[in-house]
Amino acid sequence: MTLPYYASAEQIMRDRSELARKGIARGRSVIALSYADGVLFVAENPSKALHKISELYDRLGFAAVGKYNEFESLRRSGIMHADMRGYSYDRRDVTGRALANAYAQTLGSIFTDQPKPFEVEICVAEVGRAGSDEAAQLYRITYDGSIVDEPQFVVMGGNTEPILTALRSSYRPGLSLEDAVGVAVRALQQPLGNDATPRNLGRGELEVAVLEQARPRRAFRRISGAALEALLPAGTVDGAEPDAPATGTGGTDPDGPASGSEAAPGQSSD
Incomplete structure (x- = not known):
């Protein structure tokens, strides 16, 4: 009689954490930071059609890394949750903390109950x-x-x-x-x-958006084209990286590996 394979609960959780962390670390980074007039999102994303940054509600923004299909489903469910709460009660009752808590409960349940965790990390931002x-x-919400x-x-x-080192110093x-x-x-x-050579990211590789507190209702605004080029630091090259082919097609996967290695179909991460 063959004995069934046994793994302790601790080992199972450790394996799930390792899987999720590797998937998240495989791709391109996203930064969300507070500035004088609200919140700025900047993502390395060559795709023109698949976004890693989006609006959730009037004063709320969303950014994510990892499996695109997984964080896209979270984004959609977050929008539906916010719309239903705003419709049922009041638009002012839709807060970043409530939405972040809802995301945390969803991801925690998936991590504990499902065979495979979501390979995602998300940020919910709110301005007054x-x-x-x-x-x-x-608010940062992780895979667990x-x-x-x-x-x-x-x-x-x-x-x-x-x-992180560069941000802490500047x-x-x-x-x-x-x-x-x-x-x-x-x-x-x-x-x-x-x-050891710093990269050069032009506007063709960047996705940028802001939550502007001064805007009367919908605070979210994307920045692209000439408006973005005017904000980029001096010396930044417009378009693709010098040593890489241009990525101007709308079908570029934002979850493609940053290291240049190929991911399995449907398994790309950012």
């Missing part, structure tokens, strides 16, 4: 009403349902250590939009792995 002195809120309130900035996906509260974009882009351009 126009004219108020409420500080912006940034853990939730952290970040006071200044969030870095997700890819090789986060050099990006970020300061109350940055203007132009300065905040410069800080975020320079952090994303940090060398990958053992490569």
Whole structure:
């Protein structure tokens, strides 16, 4: 008689955590940071059609890394949750904390109950009403349902250590939009792995959006084209990276590996 394979609960959870962390770290990074007028999102994303940054509700924004199909389903469910709550009660009752808690419960349940966890990490950002002195809120929710309130900035996906080091040395509260974009882009351009040469990311490789507190109702606004080019730090090349083919097609997967290695079909991560 063959004995069934046994693995302790601790080993199962450890294996799930390792799977999720590897999937999240395989791709390109996203930065969310507070600046003088709200919250700035900057993502390394060559795709024109598949977004890693989006609006959730009037004053709420969403950013994610990992499996595109998984975080896209979370984004859609978050929008539905926010719409239903705003319709049933009041639009002011839709808060970033409530939505972050809902995401944490969903991801925690999937991590515990399902055979495979979601390979995603998400950020929910919120700005106060126009004219108020409420500080912006940034919530990081990880693959296992853990939730952290970040006071200044969030870095997700890819090789986060050099990006975090760059942000800690250059970020300061109350940055203007132009300065905040410069800080975020320079952090994303940090060398990958053992490569000592900083990368050069033009507007063709970046997805940028803001939550502007001064806007009367819908705070979310995308920044692209000439408006983005005017905000990029000096020396940034427009378009694709010098040593890589242009990625102007709309079908580019935002979850493609940052290291250049090919992922299995349907398994790409960012």
